[in-house]
Structures are given as structure tokens and as C-alpha cells.
Amino acid sequence: MDSQEQKQTQTPARKPQSTFWWIYIVMIFFFIWMWFFQSSSSLPQISWNHFEKELLAQNKVDRLDVVNNEWVEVYLKTEEKKAADQETQSILEREQARGPSYFFNIGAVEVFYDQLKRTGEEYPEANEIVVTYSRRQNWGSTILPWLLPIGLLILFWVYMLRGISARMQGADSSFFKFGQSKARILEQGTETRVTFKDVAGLEEAKEEIYELVKFLKDPEKFERLGAKIPKGILLLGPPGTGKTLLAKAVAGEAGVPFFSLSGSEFIEMFVGVGAARVRDLFSKAKLRAPSIIFIDEIDTIGRARGSSTIFQSNDERESTLNQLLAELDGFDTNTRVIILAATNRGDILDPALLRPGRFDRHIQLELPNLTERKAIFKVHMKPLKLGPDVNEELLAAQTPGFSGADIANICNEAALIAAQREKEAIHRQDFMDAIDRVIGGLEKRSKIITPAEKKRIAYHEAGHVTASWYLEHAQPVLKVSIIPRGRSLGAAWYLPEEHQIITKSEFLDAICSALGGRASEEIVFEEVSSNAIDDLEKVTKQAYTMVVNYGLSDELRNISFYDSTGKREGALQKPYSEKTAEKIDIEVQAIIDKAYEKTKMILNSHRHQLDALAASLMEKEILYKDEIKAILGEKPQMQTKE
Incomplete structure (x- = not known):
């Protein structure tokens, strides 16, 4: 029997506690309230005419009691009282015989x-009837409005104290879980199946982050040489570049x-909860060391303090950040807890979060290049049933x-x-679509789309293709279409060159x-339209x-107002x-x-090709590179770029 089973056998089973006991107490208070508020309304109510014609006229009244100057209670004579009791089936009236x-x-x-x-x-x-005056105090209406809120407050504090006691004893109390971390824990043997083999196109990042794995598997190899593993590693990059996937592979x-x-x-509506969750997270990680903490979207709590606080101030976020900084800086070298974010x-x-000693390494993940995209396609194509023409x-x-x-x-x-086309395999055209x-x-x-609109759209897209075909640095076109797609009435697909400058x-x-597109509309129709809003x-x-950013103007040369800090x-x-x-x-x-004048000049110089391309688009709706080349001819050899 292992230690975990021994703990389970030694720990007595807790008796299930009712979580609705306080509801019964509230119901008791409610019934007490209703009982106290029962007044003379339990007696049958009569009108003055009934009192005069049926009771006074027949000499049945013994005496009258005026209560609080608000109502009159009628006491009948003894023989009349018995008769009334026999007619009345109310248990309360029978008990009130006198x-x-x-x-x-x-x-x-x-x-x-x-x-x-x-x-x-x-x-x-009626002159012989005795009339008395009395005043009665309704203790229920006087005392109970004070007792009920006090009683409910006492019940609330009893519930609070019981929760604190349960938490101190290690019991599960959901009311006091605000300060506990909501981190999902992946233990050894139940961890994610994602490994570095499933991460393609991030070779440099994988090589750098793999040091974490090697340190956690064999820490003595590094420690005997005096090396210290980085406490924190920050993954930076555009959305979709694989930051979270890389963290799953590490796990x-x-x-x-x-x-x-x-x-x-970390952030909650209650003040101080974020800092409490940070403390709880790091305390759990230290108890399970060696371990890894991964915080996704850390900019939620790690935003620079003092920036963008003109209209809003979030002290809770700053207190959470301060606690995170304290926990990162307070790590000992032998805790073997590593932070990924x-x-x-x-920017x-x-x-303070980026300085050495906290997040020592910053791994920049960029959009994949041609070779990396090829590797990514291979990874995602493994579970697919592909046709022979897929490349x-x-x-x-x-x-x-x-x-x-x-x-x-x-x-x-x-x-x-x-699958929608009921194919047995996925072909190249499916990927293109x-x-x-x-x-x-x-x-x-x-x-x-009316014929006039279709013609205008065709000339608009033909203008894009024709202008780019005769521009030296324009991107080569792949295909052009005038079929509405999404919010666009037509589109042209280009193949941009991949370079950094x-x-x-x-x-x-x-x-x-x-x-x-707009220049073509002005040349052909002598009027522009709203079709160029995206352009x-x-x-x-x-x-x-x-x-503003690159200083590529004649008037404002070598000046940049770009803010890399984000302040x-x-x-x-x-x-x-x-x-x-x-x-x-x-x-x-x-x-x-x-640029507009230069574009109009190009289109006017090649008006014949523009008209032919637009006519072909109106006929076929989609033109590919070879068909475009057949209409516009060979792309002119421009000056070779270095």
C-alpha cells in the first residue's frame, strides 16, 4: 500500500453537511412573523348595518370594546355566543369562547x-350596552422588524465563521476560494500529448526552450558547473505563431x-484577490518542484504601470503585478520552478517584469517563412487523407x-x-478553395449584381492587375475574380516576396x-464609385x-514618431x-x-490590355496567372533589385 492509500485510509470520511440548514431557520422566522401579525382579522368582520339590524335590534350584544380607536370588538351575550360558536367552524373562534x-x-x-x-x-x-376603550400593543409588528434583520445577520456570520474554520482545517469551502489559484495542473503521466515533434517551423525557439526540459530532467548536470537556469522565459510574437503550442510541448x-x-x-471583482492568487500559485508550484508555471496573455496583468491611466485606474491589476514581481524576484536558485509566459x-x-532575474530570456516568434510553412503543412496534413496532386x-x-x-x-x-463535395480524398483544388x-x-x-455593376467591378479588378503588371516592385498576381466573396465584390490574389526591408x-x-481600381473606373466611366473603400x-x-514611422517623405526627412515602448x-x-x-x-x-497620377498614366498607356482583361473577366469571372499572362503579355523586365 502506497503513502497515498494510507492517507486515504487514515483520514475519516466527513459526514455530509447540509448547505441549506439556514433556509429552514429563515422559514421559521417567517412563520413567527406571520403568527405575530395575526390580529383581530381572525374574527369575522361585519358592517355597521349588520351590527345594527342583526345584533342590536335583536338584543344580542353584551358589550363593546373600542380597541386603539380603530376597530370595535363585539361581545355577545352568553346564549348568543354559544349559538354563534355552533355556526362558526373556525378552531380559533372555538378556543376564544370568552x-x-x-x-x-x-x-x-x-x-x-x-x-x-x-x-x-x-x-x-342599545343604551344599556357597556362600551369600553382599550389600547393594545402589537409586539410582533414592533419587535420582529428589528429581530429578523439581526437574526439574518447572525446567521450570515455563523456561515462565514464556519467557512473560515473549514478552510483552516483543509475542508472544501467554495465561498473562500476567491484567493486560490485557478491554474490547471498537468501531472506526470497525465500530461498533454503534444511534444516538440508536433511543433513545426520554430526550430530556433525549440532549441532555446529545450534547455528548460534538459535542466528539469537532469539538473545536476548544470548545477555542478555553477550554472543557473533562467527563472523566466517570455514568448513574444504575433497571434497564431505557436506560443501556447510551444508551452504545451514543454509540458x-x-x-x-x-x-x-x-x-x-488573476483578476477578480474583489480587491486583493489577484495578489492572493499569485501567492497561492507560487506556493503550490514550490511544493511540487521541480515544476513549470505557464501564464498565457501575461500583458493582462503585466502592462506597464503608469501608462494609459488617463481615464481609468486599476489598482487591483497593479497590486497583482507587484505581487508577481515579488514572487519572481524572491525565488531561490534551488527551487527548480520555471516561469513561462x-x-x-x-511592447x-x-x-520591471523584463529585467534580468525575472524574465531572463525573451524568445521572439515570427511569422513562418517558406521553409517553415512547408514544415507546418506537413504536420497538419498527417491526419488527412490526401490526393496525389497535393504539394x-x-x-x-x-x-x-x-x-x-x-x-x-x-x-x-x-x-x-x-467532405461536402463527397470526395474520397482531399485534392489540390480543395486546398486552393x-x-x-x-x-x-x-x-x-x-x-x-446588375450588368452595369458587374462591368464596373470587372474594370476595377482589371485596373489592379494591369497596374501591378507594369510596376517594377509590385507583387506578382496569381489570379483575379469578380465573384463576390465575404464583404468584397471582387478580389485579386498576389504572391508577395518575403523580405525584411x-x-x-x-x-x-x-x-x-x-x-x-479607382484609376481604372475614372478612366473608363469618367466617374468614381464607393467600390474602392478597402483600397x-x-x-x-x-x-x-x-x-510618420519610417521618415520616407521629402518634407519630413529622417524623422520617426513611432513609439516602440507603447507608453x-x-x-x-x-x-x-x-x-x-x-x-x-x-x-x-x-x-x-x-501615385494616383502614375497609375492613371500606366493604365492609359495600356488601355487595350485593360479592356481585354475586363472583357475576359466579365465572361469567365475568374482568371488565373496563365490566362492573365496571355492577355497582358510577358511581364516587362524591370531593373533587377539587389
Whole structure:
């Protein structure tokens, strides 16, 4: 018998405690309340006419008692009382054999006295009736409104104290779990099945982070040389690049307890809960050392203090961050607890969190290149049943700028499309359609488009393709379509080159290519339309990026207002003056105007090819690269880029 079984046998089973005992007490208070508020309403109520005609006229009344100047209780004579008791089936009235038999309300004592006096003139026997006046105190209505809230408050505090006692004894009390960490714990033997073999395209990151696994498996190898493993490793990168997947692979490879949670799980509506959860998380990790803590989206609590606090202040978040900093800095070198964190907004993290001794290493994950995308496609294609025409190299070449999550989505969409088409395997066309769906959305062939609109859309897309075909630095086109897809009425697919530096000429040619649709409409129809809203948005952003961030303008040369620290995020004041802002607007407009005129010149020079391409689009709706090449001819040999 192992130690865990011994503990289970030694620990006596707790008797189940009712969690609704306080409900019964509240019900008792309610019934007491109802009993105390029972007043003379338990007697039959009669009217004055009934009292006068049936009781006074027949000489049945023994005496009257005016209670609190509000109602009158009628006492019958002995023989009449017995008769009334026999007619009344109420148990309460039978128990009140010597009490009143009826009651009626009065508006005022003076009115009752005048009415009784007038009745005495008609019925002389009424003058012999004894009238008494009494006052009664309803202790239920006086005391119970005070006793009931006090009783409920006492019950609440008893429940609180019982919860504290249960927590001190290690019992499970949900009311006091606010300060406990919500981390999911993956133990050895039950850990995730994801390993480094399932992570493709992150070779450098895997090699660097694998040191954690080797340290946890054989710590003496490092410690005998005096080496210290980094306390914290921060994974930085755009969304979908595999940060969380890499952490899961570490959990699968390390074979040690793995604590996983999101940064938002530290924050609660109660003050101090975030800091308490941080303390609880690290205390559990130390008890299970060697272990790994993974905090996803750490920017939720790790945002730089003092930034973006113009309209809001979150002291709870800052206290949580302070506690996290204290726990990271308070680690001993032999605790063997390692922190992994992931975020796609590393520029807004607090500098104290990034300093050596806390997060020592920063691993930057970028969007995968051609070779990495090929490896990612291979990983996600393993469980798929593929046709012979599927080539991962071609798919990788046609998905530049796609993240690992995007590629996984493409593979899944291709499988869904093939299943809908009732195919036995997934073919190349299914993957191509999946890429189109991910980029542009579902086809909407049912959308009603007039012939005039179709012609305008065809010339718009033909203008994009024609302009880019004769621009030196424009991206090569793959296909063009005028079938509505998603929010777009038409689209052109390009194959951008993968490089790290963008020149001014490349920026300008990209703007010219984006303006090709509007320029074509103006040349052909002598009027522009609303069809270029996406193009204009992209052009405006690119032009402002050239001027504000990269300093690629003639007027504002070698000046950049880009903020890599993120401290000016959300600030009301711009980092430049109003005069400079005016210059920026003028420069942006000049860049766009220059590019627009250049685009119109290209389209006017190749008007014949533009018309032929638009006509072919109206006929076929989709044109591929070979068909485009047959219409526009060979792409002119421009000056070779170094």
C-alpha cells in the first residue's frame, strides 16, 4: 500500500453537511412573523348595518370594546355566543369562547359615538350596552422588524465563521476560494500529448526552450558547473505563431507538474484577490518542484504601470503585478520552478517584469517563412487523407504571411470542403478553395449584381492587375475574380516576396497597385464609385506609415514618431505639434496624388490590355496567372533589385 492509500485510509470520511440548514431557520422566522401579525382579522368582520339590524335590534350584544380607536370588538351575550360558536367552524373562534365574536372598523371614535347614540334612540336596549376603550400593543409588528434583520445577520456570520474554520482545517469551502489559484495542473503521466515533434517551423525557439526540459530532467548536470537556469522565459510574437503550442510541448516533454492559466484569471471583482492568487500559485508550484508555471496573455496583468491611466485606474491589476514581481524576484536558485509566459504585446509590458532575474530570456516568434510553412503543412496534413496532386511546397508558396494557426485552419477547411463535395480524398483544388475562403470569405454567387455593376467591378479588378503588371516592385498576381466573396465584390490574389526591408519605391508601387481600381473606373466611366473603400483605407495607412514611422517623405526627412515602448498608447496628445501634423497631412496627400497620377498614366498607356482583361473577366469571372499572362503579355523586365 502506497503513502497515498494510507492517507486515504487514515483520514475519516466527513459526514455530509447540509448547505441549506439556514433556509429552514429563515422559514421559521417567517412563520413567527406571520403568527405575530395575526390580529383581530381572525374574527369575522361585519358592517355597521349588520351590527345594527342583526345584533342590536335583536338584543344580542353584551358589550363593546373600542380597541386603539380603530376597530370595535363585539361581545355577545352568553346564549348568543354559544349559538354563534355552533355556526362558526373556525378552531380559533372555538378556543376564544370568552372572547369577542365579531369586529367592525370605525373611522373615528366621535363618529362611532354619534352613530351609537342615534341607534339608542331607535333601540332603547342599545343604551344599556357597556362600551369600553382599550389600547393594545402589537409586539410582533414592533419587535420582529428589528429581530429578523439581526437574526439574518447572525446567521450570515455563523456561515462565514464556519467557512473560515473549514478552510483552516483543509475542508472544501467554495465561498473562500476567491484567493486560490485557478491554474490547471498537468501531472506526470497525465500530461498533454503534444511534444516538440508536433511543433513545426520554430526550430530556433525549440532549441532555446529545450534547455528548460534538459535542466528539469537532469539538473545536476548544470548545477555542478555553477550554472543557473533562467527563472523566466517570455514568448513574444504575433497571434497564431505557436506560443501556447510551444508551452504545451514543454509540458509534454518535461514530465514535471505543469501549471497553466491565463493572465485574466488573476483578476477578480474583489480587491486583493489577484495578489492572493499569485501567492497561492507560487506556493503550490514550490511544493511540487521541480515544476513549470505557464501564464498565457501575461500583458493582462503585466502592462506597464503608469501608462494609459488617463481615464481609468486599476489598482487591483497593479497590486497583482507587484505581487508577481515579488514572487519572481524572491525565488531561490534551488527551487527548480520555471516561469513561462506568452504575449503578443511585448511592447507594453512593465520594464520591471523584463529585467534580468525575472524574465531572463525573451524568445521572439515570427511569422513562418517558406521553409517553415512547408514544415507546418506537413504536420497538419498527417491526419488527412490526401490526393496525389497535393504539394505542400506549392501551398507554402501561396500562403505568405500566414501563421501556424492560419495554416491549421486551411487544412481543416480543405477537409470540410472535400467532405461536402463527397470526395474520397482531399485534392489540390480543395486546398486552393480553402485558402480563398480563409482570405476572402465564402463565395456569394447568389448576390444580385446588375450588368452595369458587374462591368464596373470587372474594370476595377482589371485596373489592379494591369497596374501591378507594369510596376517594377509590385507583387506578382496569381489570379483575379469578380465573384463576390465575404464583404468584397471582387478580389485579386498576389504572391508577395518575403523580405525584411521595404524600400520607398516598393511602398510607392504598392500604393499605385492599390489605386489601380479607382484609376481604372475614372478612366473608363469618367466617374468614381464607393467600390474602392478597402483600397483607400490600405493606401492611407501605408502613406501615413511612410511619413510618420519610417521618415520616407521629402518634407519630413529622417524623422520617426513611432513609439516602440507603447507608453503613448491611448494618449490624447500627439508626439508632434499642430504645425507638424499639418505637414504630415500635406505629405500624405502628395504621396497619394503622385501615385494616383502614375497609375492613371500606366493604365492609359495600356488601355487595350485593360479592356481585354475586363472583357475576359466579365465572361469567365475568374482568371488565373496563365490566362492573365496571355492577355497582358510577358511581364516587362524591370531593373533587377539587389
